[in-house]
Amino acid sequence: xxxPLTAAATTVREAVFPTPAPVxxxxxxxxxxxxxxxxxxxxxxxxxxxxxxxxxxxxxxxxKAGDTMVPAKTVLLKDxxxxxxVELPATPGAYQLFVRADGTAWTIxxxxxxxxx
Numbered sequence: 001x002x003x004p005l006t007a008a009a010t011t012v013r014e015a016v017f018p019t020p021a022p023v024x025x026x027x028x029x030x031x032x033x034x035x036x037x038x039x040x041x042x043x044x045x046x047x048x049x050x051x052x053x054x055x056x057x058x059x060x061x062x063x064k065a066g067d068t069m070v071p072a073k074t075v076l077l078k079d080x081x082x083x084x085x086v087e088l089p090a091t092p093g094a095y096q097l098f099v100r101a102d103g104t105a106w107t108i109x110x111x112x113x114x115x116x117x
Contacts, residue, residue, distance in 0.1 A: 006076055007023070007086065011045050012022075018108070022112055023117045024045065024046070024113050024115055025115075026049065026111045026112070027036060027037070027111060027116045028109060028111050029041050029042070029043070029047075029048075029110045029111065029112050029113070030097065030109070031107070031108070031110075032097075032107065032108050033107045034039075034103070034104030034105060034107070035099075035104075038098050039096070039097045040065060040094060040095070040096055040097075041062070041094070041095045041096070041097055041110060041112075043090050043091070043092050043094070043095055043112055044112065045090060045092070045112035045113045045114025046090060046113055046114060047087055047088070047090055047113040047114075048068070048087065048088050048090045048111070048112055048113075049085055049087045049110070049112075049113070050075050050085060050087075050088070050109070050110055051084075051085040051109045051111070052076060052083060052084065052085070052086075052107065052108040052109075053083040053106060053107050053108075054078065054082050054101050054106045055081050055102075055103060055105050055106060056101060056102030056103055057078060057079045057080065057101070057102055058077075058078050058099065058100065058101040058102075058106065059074075059076070059078075059099075059100040059101070060074075060077075060081065060097070060098070060099050060100075060101075061074050061075055061098050062075060062095045062096065062097050062098070063074045063096050063098070064094070064095055064096075065093075065094035065095055065096050066094070073088065074099075075097075090112065092115065097110065
């Protein structure tokens with residue numbers, strides 16, 4: 001057990017110099033370039049950010065891995081070339097990311113906002 005004097009000193013130090021609360025940060029989960037196979041995302045954060053560049057029409061969606069009873073969530077549905085980013089709230093778990101796009105010159109990066117490190 002901690003001696004009373006040490007415990008008191010620790011309590012005073014915490015009161016004067018409190019430990020900072022963890023701050024959520026962005027971390028990259030995956031980057032895809034021109035491939036159409038599904039990618040698995042292990043989501044631990046609260047928000048997903050999809051940064052994309054599609055030179056043609058594109059349909060991007062995510063679905064809980066192994067759960068075909070839960071409807072897929074559309075991330076992006078464009079019938080013209082597009083680039084930019086979109087953020088969606090997320091629940092922790094494993095997801096599959098599906099990309100249906102013309103050609104192979106497209107890119108998409110997925111970041112999550114959460115407690116990392």
